[in-house]
Amino acid sequence: MTQLAFEAVIFDMDGVITKTAITHTAAWKKMFDEYLQKRAVEHGEAFQEFTQKDYLAYVDGKPRYKGVTSFLESRNIELPFGDVSDEPGMETICGLGNRKNIAFNEVIARDGVEVYESTAQLLEDLTKAGIKLGVASSSKNCAPVLEAVDLLKTFGARVDGVVSAELGLHGKPEPDIFTTACEILGSTPSKSIVVEDAVSGVQAGAKGKFGLTLGIARENNEEELAENGADFVVTDLEEVGGIEGLNKLFLENLSK
Structure with a gap:
């Protein structure tokens, strides 16, 4: 496998990991x-x-x-x-x-709760590659939802609505929950990727100066995501091409 240029990926939950949007x-x-x-x-x-x-x-x-x-x-x-x-x-x-x-x-x-298969596969591949994983969500139901689909332990950092309230973090479109997850993982925004499906989420990724903010357009909102901070937009993570494809997008964005 190619040497990866990024060291952490932080996912939103609703609409990115789970079909709860x-x-x-x-x-x-x-x-x-x-x-x-x-x-x-x-x-x-x-x-x-x-x-x-x-x-x-x-x-x-x-x-x-x-x-x-x-x-x-x-x-x-x-x-x-x-x-x-x-x-x-x-x-x-x-x-x-x-x-x-x-x-x-x-x-x-x-x-019950359903998981996007392409996201589950990417999470598995990233884990095997030793990439640090975080979840950043505005939801106060984040932990029980991830527990229900047996993914809670996949993430080394979880910054959700409960944690945000405890720490006094600003919600999206401010970058607090993403940068805090990054800190917990021992990474930096410039070496990390944000994966989001909401306009407020890609705005947060852009404000946090992450190495790559990847938008997932589940609502035919490709233009809105691109206009508000997404560096690249796909309709599903299967379009990325796995870890190699994600690394390619990260490097392309650095060279812009």
Whole structure:
């Protein structure tokens, strides 16, 4: 095998490792549509449903409460932040976020979790090659989801929504969770790769000055990912060509 130019790869989870981005979208839609319908009745507002476009623009990749805030701002709705312990029925940012989390876990419990085969294969190959692996996710469900698919121990670093709250890290599009994972692995951004499917995620990779930010366009959003910081964009990791292909992209990006 060719001498690899990179020493660490940090993966987002939802939509990159696991097929849970679809689950998140459904959970967000259920929560927001119910809330917007309630407002329509109580305030005489016209009901305008939460769409896939809303998910990608305001919620995807962001910490839960930041996603709630971002979407509500797009609809000119102001709510108190509340507290992370708020009951899911409370009309606060945290209350709505907690309601969404219940919907997400209900779907996971019912349907289970699927892994992208190409990602699982690349993780196996990278592990055999001695590459350091990290997972950086805004999700507070990261550990149980990875545990459910027997991948939690694959990663030498996990910086998720729980760890971010403990350490006071800024969420995407800031690079904190990626750079922190890099530090835990004993690597540097310039020698590391970020793999992301969200606009906020590739923005974070670019801000963190990683050697390569690879975008995965699961939502026909190749242009948006490229415009917001992805150095290269694919629709699935099978297009990369394994470790050799990943190394080639890394070297090509260094030479730009």
